[in-house]
Amino acid sequence: MGLSFGEQLRRWRKKKGFSQRELARQAGIDFTYVSKVENDVPGFERPSEEALTRLADALDVDADEMITRAGRVPSDVRRILVDDFSLVKEIRERRGGPGNGPGGST
Numbered sequence: 001m002g003l004s005f006g007e008q009l010r011r012w013r014k015k016k017g018f019s020q021r022e023l024a025r026q027a028g029i030d031f032t033y034v035s036k037v038e039n040d041v042p043g044f045e046r047p048s049e050e051a052l053t054r055l056a057d058a059l060d061v062d063a064d065e066m067i068t069r070a071g072r073v074p075s076d077v078r079r080i081l082v083d084d085f086s087l088v089k090e091i092r093e094r095r096g097g098p099g100n101g102p103g104g105s106t
Contacts, residue, residue, distance in 0.1 A: 007040075
């Protein structure tokens with residue numbers, strides 16, 4: 001099984017050499033929030049897109065990567081998919097067709 005988002009955030013933070021307090025300061029969020037995310041506290045497993053973008057900026061991590069690793073779809077991408085649902089079919093085809101990826105039917 002892969003890393004939880006909290007575990008991944010901790011790795012990014014430590015790679016940057018930041019404490020939780022320093023990351024929180026750099027991102028403009030409360031350090032207890034960072035702690036709760038890193039420790040996978042229920043309700044904090046999927047931070048808001050705004051918080052994720054701030055954390056990504058502070059850690060010099062690609063914001064889209066951070067957002068998707070947190071189990072979210074960037075809002076601009078979500079709007080594109082809603083406007084052009086054929087892209088959903090294209091994504092599924094790239095993954096091998098319906099039923100071959102998460103959320104596919106078998």
